[in-house]
Amino acid sequence: MSEHVSSVKLYVAIWLALLLGTGLTVAAAFVNLGPFNTIVALAIASTKAVLVVLFFMHVKYAHEKMTKLVIVTAIFFLLILLALSMADYATRLWS
Amino acid sequence: MHTSPAAAANHEAHENPALLHHFATAEQQKDAASFGMWLFLVTEVMFFGGMFCAYLVYRYWYFGDFGAASQSLDIKWGAINTAVLICSSLTVALAVRCGQVGKQKAMVVNLVLTIVLGMAFLGIKAIEYKAKFDEHHIPGQASFHLEKSIPGHPDRPVNQQHAQVYFSLYFAMTGMHALHMIIGVGLFAFLTYKAWKGAYSPGYYTPVENAGLYWHFVDIVWIYLFPLLYLIDRHP
Numbered sequence: 173m174s175e176h177v178s179s180v181k182l183y184v185a186i187w188l189a190l191l192l193g194t195g196l197t198v199a200a201a202f203v204n205l206g207p208f209n210t211i212v213a214l215a216i217a218s219t220k221a222v223l224v225v226l227f228f229m230h231v232k233y234a235h236e237k238m239t240k241l242v243i244v245t246a247i248f249f250l251l252i253l254l255a256l257s258m259a260d261y262a263t264r265l266w267s
Numbered sequence: 268m269h270t271s272p273a274a275a276a277n278h279e280a281h282e283n284p285a286l287l288h289h290f291a292t293a294e295q296q297k298d299a300a301s302f303g304m305w306l307f308l309v310t311e312v313m314f315f316g317g318m319f320c321a322y323l324v325y326r327y328w329y330f331g332d333f334g335a336a337s338q339s340l341d342i343k344w345g346a347i348n349t350a351v352l353i354c355s356s357l358t359v360a361l362a363v364r365c366g367q368v369g370k371q372k373a374m375v376v377n378l379v380l381t382i383v384l385g386m387a388f389l390g391i392k393a394i395e396y397k398a399k400f401d402e403h404h405i406p407g408q409a410s411f412h413l414e415k416s417i418p419g420h421p422d423r424p425v426n427q428q429h430a431q432v433y434f435s436l437y438f439a440m441t442g443m444h445a446l447h448m449i450i451g452v453g454l455f456a457f458l459t460y461k462a463w464k465g466a467y468s469p470g471y472y473t474p475v476e477n478a479g480l481y482w483h484f485v486d487i488v489w490i491y492l493f494p495l496l497y498l499i500d501r502h503p
Contacts, residue, residue, distance in 0.1 A: 175469075177367045187357040194349045194493075198342065201498035209502050213494035221487045228360045228483045236298055239305050246309040250316045254323060261324045 176233035186227045193220045285471035297473055304477040308484050315488050318440050322495065325432050331417035332429035334500035339404060339413060340437075341395060345497040348391050349489065355384035356486045359479045366472025371465060374475070378459040381482070385452040392445050399434070406431035406438070418500065437496055444492060447485045454478045 197216040205212060226232040231239060283293050290296035326333045358380040365374035403410045413430040417423040458475055461467065467475055 175367055177364065180361065180364070183357060183360050183364070186360075187353060190353045190356075191350060194346060194353065197494055197498060198346050201342070201494075201501040202503075204502040210499045213499050214491075217490050217494050220490050224356060224483050224487055224490070228356055229480055236302075238302055242302070242305045242309055246312045250312055253313070253316050254320055257320050258323060258327070262327060 176230070178227065178230075178233075182227065186223055189223055190220050193223075283470045293470060300473045300477060301480075304480050308480065311484060315440075315443070318436070318443065319491070319495075322436050322440065325436065329426070329429035329432060331420065331423070332426050333433045334418040335415040335425045336404075336413060336430045336433035336437075337496060337500040338418070339402070339415065340497050341398065342497050342501065344391050344395050345493050348388050349493050351384050351388045351391070352486050352489050355381050355388070356483055358384065359482045363472070363476050363479045366467050366475045367469060369469045371462065371467070374462050374467065375459055378455050378462060378475075382452055382455050382459065385448055385455070389445060389448055389452075392441065396438075399438075404434055406435040440492055440496070444485065444488055447488070451478070451482050451485055454481070 193216050197213055200212050200216070201209065203209075225243065231243065234240065286293050286296060290299065358377045362374050362377035362381065365371070365377060399405060403412055405411060411427060411431055411434075413425050413427065415425050415430075417425060455478060458478055462475070
């Protein structure tokens with residue numbers, strides 16, 4: 173079997189990056205960035221999530237494209253759920 | 268003459284007892300199991316997505332009240348729990364790697380460490396829940412009271428109904444996440460027993476890998492819950 177085996181060093185590096193991201197997002201929460209507090213927090217969270225998916229969940233090395241297709245589909249439908257719901261709720265008071 | 272897939276399967280079945288007869292190769296069997304797990308995780312994304320959507324709508328409507336309620340959470344415990352979960356994701360990833368390279372003892376150690384870290388997370392969550400009960404921040408409680416004003420408006424007290432919506436979502440989302448953690452700890456307890464008995468080898472460690480995918484997914488849910496519930500309304 174041609175299974176990709178990542179080195180322990182890589183796993184530890186990703187682990188350290190995730191801990192660093194946690195520290196950063198806590199520190200950023202105490203700085204007043206106005207509306208950008210939310211954007212910075214979500215950007216750091218998404219970066220951490222991508223690291224977990226690519227390296228811990230081995231998607232970077234997945235030899236079949238179906239896994240990637242499934243993930244993109246999940247994100248796409250999640251965004252439809254959030255965006256179309258907000259398109260309704262956020263505009264109800266406009267008239 | 269070409270070797271038929273059935274003949275190839277028969278040949279491989281002798282080498283790998285874990286290979287089921289309706290799969291041609293062990294690789295195909297593993298891909299099918301992994302694909303099924305990913306499809307399950309998609310349903311989990313939509314499951315948690317519904318709650319994230321409710322959070323988004325109510326945060327938009329009751330923005331100030333959500334900010335005040337969010338500030339009542341203890342950032343210290345939230346941050347420690349995030350670190351604990353990240354450590355457990357590392358031990359899971361290392362356990363799967365042990366499966367790939369056939370290190371049975373190290374796999375058992377990593378699985379036990381994962382269980383310990385998972386329990387630590389749940390214990391810290393229990394401390395946080397206990398504090399919420401002590402402070403009367405339980406939605407629906409007759410004595411519910413959040414003694415705070417809207418952030419940036421010291422003269423405007425919090426709307427108690429709206430604050431309860433925040434805590435309803437807080438308990439629903441972290442509670443559902445905790446339930447997933449409890450299921451995960453149970454899965455890893457079972458896998459530890461099987462690994463200790465020597466059920467997994469480089470030729471077959473699919474259950475460890477799929478439980479790992481589940482655990483990493485639960486980790487990702489927390490990676491989003493932590494900033495949304497604890498952090499984004501914290502700034503002065």
